[in-house]
Amino acid sequence: MGEKLTSSLEDYLEAVYTILTKNNAVKAIDVSRMLNVSRASTTEALKKLAEKKLINYGRYDAISITPEGEAAAKEVIKKHNSLHEFFSCVLGASDSEAQDNACKIEHIVSNDILKRIVAFTKYYKKNFGDDFKNIYRS
Amino acid sequence: MGEKLTSSLEDYLEAVYTILTKNNAVKAIDVSRMLNVSRASTTEALKKLAEKKLINYGRYDAISITPEGEAAAKEVIKKHNSLHEFFSCVLGASDSEAQDNACKIEHIVSNDILKRIVAFTKYYKKNFGDDFKNIYRS
DNA sequence: AACATATGTTAGGTTAGACTAACAATACAT
DNA sequence: ATGTATTGTTAGTCTAACCTAACATATGTT
Numbered sequence: 001m002g003e004k005l006t007s008s009l010e011d012y013l014e015a016v017y018t019i020l021t022k023n024n025a026v027k028a029i030d031v032s033r034m035l036n037v038s039r040a041s042t043t044e045a046l047k048k049l050a051e052k053k054l055i056n057y058g059r060y061d062a063i064s065i066t067p068e069g070e071a072a073a074k075e076v077i078k079k080h081n082s083l084h085e086f087f088s089c090v091l092g093a094s095d096s097e098a099q100d101n102a103c104k105i106e107h108i109v110s111n112d113i114l115k116r117i118v119a120f121t122k123y124y125k126k127n128f129g130d131d132f133k134n135i136y137r138s
Numbered sequence: 139m140g141e142k143l144t145s146s147l148e149d150y151l152e153a154v155y156t157i158l159t160k161n162n163a164v165k166a167i168d169v170s171r172m173l174n175v176s177r178a179s180t181t182e183a184l185k186k187l188a189e190k191k192l193i194n195y196g197r198y199d200a201i202s203i204t205p206e207g208e209a210a211a212k213e214v215i216k217k218h219n220s221l222h223e224f225f226s227c228v229l230g231a232s233d234s235e236a237q238d239n240a241c242k243i244e245h246i247v248s249n250d251i252l253k254r255i256v257a258f259t260k261y262y263k264k265n266f267g268d269d270f271k272n273i274y275r276s
Numbered sequence: 277a278a279c280a281t282a283t284g285t286t287a288g289g290t291t292a293g294a295c296t297a298a299c300a301a302t303a304c305a306t
Numbered sequence: 307a308t309g310t311a312t313t314g315t316t317a318g319t320c321t322a323a324c325c326t327a328a329c330a331t332a333t334g335t336t
Contacts, residue, residue, distance in 0.1 A: 006322070006323085008322075008323065008324090009322095027282095027283075027284090028283075028284065028285095029282080029283055029284080032283095037323090037324070037325090038324075038325060038326080039283070039284060039285085040284090040285075040286080040287095040324085040325070040326080040327095041323070041324055041325075042284090043284065043285055043286085044285095044322095044323080044324090045323090048322095059284080059285075059331095060283090060284065060285085060330090060331060060332075087251060087254075090258070091251065091254040091255065091258055092254065093250060093251055093254055094250075097248060097250050097251060100248065101246075101247060101248055101251045104246040105243055105246065105247070108239075108242040108243065108246075109239060109243070110235060110238065110239055112231060112232075112235050113225060113229065113231055113235060113239045116225075116229040116230065116231055117229065120228070120229055128266070144292070144293085146292075146293065146294090147292095165313075165314090166313075166314065167312080167313055167314080170313095175293090175294070175295090176294075176295060176296080177313070177314060177315085178294085178295070178296080178297095178314090178315075178316080178317095179293070179294055179295075180314090181314065181315055181316085182292095182293080182294090182315095183293085186292095197301095197314080197315075198300090198301060198302075198313090198314065198315085
């Protein structure tokens with residue numbers, strides 16, 4: 001495994017991967033739009049991801065993701081989805097609350113805590129259904 | 139309520155408050171040591187907190203916390219403690235895992251999600267004790 | 277093929293947060 | 307009270323992340 005990415009670079013990598021799976025091609029501008037940043041910022045970020053061998057690309061080149069990049073992206077997305085599920089299914093948060101929090105926390109939660117959240121969500125859903133959601137008032 | 143603090147400034151404010159409650163006095167160097175940053179970085183951060191009226195101090199002055207500063211610090215600490223309790227009591231994480239994750243997540247978790255975590259922890263402890271801890275293996 | 281629009285890149289600037297090294301002020305110990 | 311050690315401040319540097327404006331390339335329309 002390579003060195004740890006910053007939260008920001010993880011966001012860019014995640015965007016590249018997500019767009020790629022939907023479209024079979026990524027343009028830098030799609031990434032800019034998804035992340036609400038300038039084209040210039042995207043260019044810089046893509047350069048850094050390429051230096052780290054997580055994506056392939058050069059000036060005016062098509063963008064593709066390397067196997068290591070894909071693995072890293074999938075990890076972040078897994079964290080995102082696990083957190084989102086926990087926030088919405090277990091805690092009963094709205095979709096947008098669950099999304100917003102997952103987007104930020106995915107970058108900093110440890111693997112240990114994440115594993116526990118995943119296991120807990122599974123266990124909770126199996127054993128307690130939505131006991132809590134029925135009780136919680138806010 | 140004032141403008142939102144950065145994660146970093148929240149850490150400094152939290153440190154000031156924590157040391158103050160333990161010692162009845164804070165020195166910048168205590169903050170430096172608690173956060174593992176240089177004295178220079180602490181000076182800068184304290185200046186910013188003072189500009190924002192969260193602490194009182196000037197060059198070579200004693201440091202004290204304002205009512206708004208205290209309120210803000212207590213909020214962060216409450217978030218920290220709530221997250222810590224959830225991670226250790228509900229998820230069964232080690233103390234250091236719980237601390238490390240709480241330290242980072244406290245700055246970004248939303249009030250809505252936090253409220254739900256607090257309510258859930260209470261509910262869980264009352265109704266399920268450590269069912270999950272007895273089941274979870276890792 | 278030529279032009280207009282899209283997209284990508286570069287250059288240069290900003291902000292926040294950290295650092296070290298040098299200097300200033302305070303505190304302590306004799 | 308004087309000198310040493312500790313603490314605080316400043317100046318200057320660095321990195322990461324963003325931005326705008328200007329320029330370069332690519333694309334699509336006729």
